Amino acid sequence: MADIVRILGIDPGSRITGYGVVEQNGFTLQFVGCGVIKSTLTLSMSERLKEIYDGICAVIEKYEPRHAAIENVFVARNPSSALKLGQARGVLLLAATQYHLPLEEYSAKAVKQAVVGYGQAGKGQIQQAVRALFKLSATPSADAADALAIAMCCANHLSISRAVDGGGR
Numbered sequence: 001m002a003d004i005v006r007i008l009g010i011d012p013g014s015r016i017t018g019y020g021v022v023e024q025n026g027f028t029l030q031f032v033g034c035g036v037i038k039s040t041l042t043l044s045m046s047e048r049l050k051e052i053y054d055g056i057c058a059v060i061e062k063y064e065p066r067h068a069a070i071e072n073v074f075v076a077r078n079p080s081s082a083l084k085l086g087q088a089r090g091v092l093l094l095a096a097t098q099y100h101l102p103l104e105e106y107s108a109k110a111v112k113q114a115v116v117g118y119g120q121a122g123k124g125q126i127q128q129a130v131r132a133l134f135k136l137s138a139t140p141s142a143d144a145a146d147a148l149a150i151a152m153c154c155a156n157h158l159s160i161s162r163a164v165d166g167g168g169r
Helices: 045-063 079-098 108-115 123-134 142-165
Strands: 004-011 016-025 028-038 067-071 103-106
Touching: 004 045, 004 079, 004 142, 016 045, 016 142, 028 045, 028 123, 028 142, 045 079, 067 079, 067 142, 079 103, 103 108, 103 142, 108 123, 108 142, 123 142
Parallel strands: 004 067, 067 103
Antiparallel strands: 004 016, 016 028
C-alpha cells in the first residue's frame, strides 16, 4: 500500500498569499482544498505579516499537511515589492518550520513545466490546467491555482524521489 502524503503548496504574496492542499497516494493526486490569505492593506507591514503568518498557521492546523512547498522569489522590477515579497515569504517559511514540515522550494518555471508542460505558461493556463486535472467545478483564483500547481510540482518530485529511493523519503 502506498504512503499517503498531504502536501501544502504556498504562493507567497504580501497582499494575497495562495494556498493549495493535495493528497498523494502513490502516483494518484487528489484535491483537498485551496484558498487565499489576504492581508489588510491599511495595516502596517508588520501587522500584515502577522496576518499572513496567522493565516498560514490556521491552514496548516486545518489541513495537517506532511510536506510544504513554496515558490522561490523571482527578481521583481520594483525593489520595494521584492522586499515585501521576501518578508512575506520569510513568515511563511517560519510557519512551515515551526510545524516541522519538510519544505521544498521551486522556481515558477519548474512549477509551470510540471503542471502545463511549458515554463512560460500564463496564469490563465495554470488555472485551467489545475481545474481540468482535479476536475473542479469552478476555476480557482490565480493565487490559489498557483499554490495548487506548486503542491503538484512537489508531489511529482516526491514521487520520483520515492521511486529512486525505493520508497524511502
